[in-house]
Amino acid sequence: MSIESLQKCFEESCSADLLKGMREKAWDHFLELGLPDKTDEAFRYVPLKRLYDLNLECHGPTLPTRAEILESIYPECRESYLVFINGTFIPELSDLTALPKKVVVLPIVDAMRSYGPFLQGRWSKILKEELDPFAVLNLAIHPKGVFFYVPPKTSIQTPIQALYLSQGDLSVCRTHLFLASQSEVEWVSTVKGSGVHNTMLDVVLEDGAQCKHLDVSSEGEGWHLNYLRGSLKRDSRLHHLGVTRGSRITRHSLRATLLGENSDALLQGIWQLGNKSQIHNHVEVQHAAPHAKSLQKFKGILSDYAQSSFEGKIYVKPVAQKTEAYQLNNNLLLSDFAIAYAKPNLEIFADDVKASHGATVSQLDEDELFYLKSRGIDELSAKKLLIEGFINEMTSQITIPSVREAAHV
Numbered sequence: 001m002s003i004e005s006l007q008k009c010f011e012e013s014c015s016a017d018l019l020k021g022m023r024e025k026a027w028d029h030f031l032e033l034g035l036p037d038k039t040d041e042a043f044r045y046v047p048l049k050r051l052y053d054l055n056l057e058c059h060g061p062t063l064p065t066r067a068e069i070l071e072s073i074y075p076e077c078r079e080s081y082l083v084f085i086n087g088t089f090i091p092e093l094s095d096l097t098a099l100p101k102k103v104v105v106l107p108i109v110d111a112m113r114s115y116g117p118f119l120q121g122r123w124s125k126i127l128k129e130e131l132d133p134f135a136v137l138n139l140a141i142h143p144k145g146v147f148f149y150v151p152p153k154t155s156i157q158t159p160i161q162a163l164y165l166s167q168g169d170l171s172v173c174r175t176h177l178f179l180a181s182q183s184e185v186e187w188v189s190t191v192k193g194s195g196v197h198n199t200m201l202d203v204v205l206e207d208g209a210q211c212k213h214l215d216v217s218s219e220g221e222g223w224h225l226n227y228l229r230g231s232l233k234r235d236s237r238l239h240h241l242g243v244t245r246g247s248r249i250t251r252h253s254l255r256a257t258l259l260g261e262n263s264d265a266l267l268q269g270i271w272q273l274g275n276k277s278q279i280h281n282h283v284e285v286q287h288a289a290p291h292a293k294s295l296q297k298f299k300g301i302l303s304d305y306a307q308s309s310f311e312g313k314i315y316v317k318p319v320a321q322k323t324e325a326y327q328l329n330n331n332l333l334l335s336d337f338a339i340a341y342a343k344p345n346l347e348i349f350a351d352d353v354k355a356s357h358g359a360t361v362s363q364l365d366e367d368e369l370f371y372l373k374s375r376g377i378d379e380l381s382a383k384k385l386l387i388e389g390f391i392n393e394m395t396s397q398i399t400i401p402s403v404r405e406a407a408h409v
Contacts, residue, residue: 003035005056009141009170018112022123026140033133042132042282045309045341046251051223056169056196069093069163072192074402077161084164087172087198088144098158104149108176111147119147119176122204126229132253135227138172138200145174152180152206159186159400162201166193166222173199179209179236186212188403194222202229205236207260214403215242217250224250234260234289241397243406244271244279251280258285258292258320265294270394272387273306283312287320287350296327299391302338309341314355316348323350327357332390334364334383 014023035052036043063085073081079098082105083090089107096105104111112119123139130136150156164173171193179185183206191197203211217224230238244250256265271279285294300308310329331340342359364386372382398404 002052003031006137006141008057009172013141013143017109018116019109022120023140025127026123026136029127029130030133030136030140033131033136036133042253042311043280045307046280047249047278050249051196054169054196062167063090063093064165066093072163072165072190074159074161074188074400076400076402077159077188080156080158081161081163082146082175084146084162084171084173086165086167087142087174089146099156099160100154102151102154103156104147104151106147108145108147108174111176115147115149118178122176122202126202132227134198134225135200135229135253138174138198138227142172142174142200145176148175148177150177150179150183150185150209153182154180155184156186159188161188161190164189164191164193164197164199166191166195166197169195171195171197173197175201177201177203177211179203179205179211181206182208184210186214186399188214188216188400191217191224191226196223196225198225198227200227200229203231203238205230205232205238205263207233208235209233210237211239213238213240214398214400215240215252216403216406217242217244217246217248221247222249224248226250226252228252228254228256230256230265232256232258232260232263232265232292235262236260237264237266239266240268241394242269242271243395243403244269245273247275247277249278251282253282255284256286256294258287258289258294260289261291263289263292265292267294267296268394268397269298270300270391271308272301272391273308274303276305278307280309281311283310285314285325287314287316287323287325290319290321290323292320293324294326296329296344297394298328299330299332299394300340301332301334301387301390302340303334305335305337307339307341309343310359311343312345312357314346314348314357316346316350316353316355318349320350321352323353323355325353325355329359330390331359331361332364332387333361
């Protein structure tokens with residue numbers, strides 16, 4: 001990956017459509033930031049050289065059959081799924097028949113005709129605040145993203161799956177999810193295929209809106225640069241859970257901004273990695289309103305030569321009195337060669353706040369193993385029971401049976 005190869009992708013995507021002006025602004029901002037290196041604290045543990053050594057190109061989609069697509073769709077989402085191939089939204093392979101008719105799902109370029117002022121305002125705000133080069137790059141070169149609008153007081157009963165398939169080197173996907181007041185949705189993101197995935201889910205929650213988000217990554221090799229950006233207004237809820245397995249190098253960048261009173265952000269992640277797989281989590285919650293709550297909870301299981309890192313930040317502005325904010329990272333190492341880095345931190349500028357942070361790195365408890373084995377359980381089964389107990393707190397929250405089954409040890 002080089003600036004020159006990315007420039008080619010930008011030129012291919014920057015056609016004379018309604019997104020041209022914003023793409024150009026995003027590209028200029030990307031050039032200002034430049035590709036990150038080891039001096040960037042947010043990428044300190046990411047093996048960037050391995051990424052930059054890749055020769056990447058952007059490819060148009062080759063359409064599979066619907067039967068091939070359905071093999072990757074959860075049974076609970078068979079009438080409520082969106083398909084992206086190499087970053088391009090493919091309406092003819094998607095199925096949204098289970099959704100209420102008043103829900104709006106449009107390619108972003110088409111949404112500009114009716115929702116242009118909102119999108120332009122959102123992008124301008126993003127470019128002003130975003131310091132992650134790969135997140136800015138997503139806005140500049142994504143080929144055909146989606147605008148998904150849920151009207152006020154609309155509760156979507158069926159979970160919605162966004163399937164991101166890669167057939168080439170670089171797959172850049174973008175989704176804008178806008179939930180009007182007192183609306184509800186459960187969203188499941190799944191990534192499949194090799195190469196480099198750069199996925200962005202931008203969530204805007206109006207007063208009283210609720211969004212549950214599951215991010216599931218298992219099959220395929222390569223890289224996954226995953227971005228979640230959430231803006232929460234009064235009484236809104238954003239609950240995210242990332243489930244990571246497989247052979248990728250994964251980086252999750254999650255940021256939630258609590259803009260209204262009584263808003264609530266729950267950001268969680270679990271992973272089980274072996275071989276030489278890696279996962280890196282960069283999590284930030286900004287409290288910009290009083291009486292809001294947030295919790296960051298991340299648990300990882302590493303074996304062989306796997307590596308993980310967690311950098312979490314809670315930022316509490318002076319106006320955000322009566323904040324409750326907590327952060328915890330637990331790591332379970334099953335090998336002498338596995339490595340886990342943890343860096344939780346707080347920045348608090350309000351004086352009436354409840355906040356804490358912590359991190360642990362440990363191995364399986366020998367006394368617990370001995371107890372299970374003394375009850376006639378073989379060592380392999382005993383270890384599996386302890387591992388399941390370690391992550392059960394998280395997996396038990398998954399309400400979709402097929403997703404919950406995929407998350408099990």
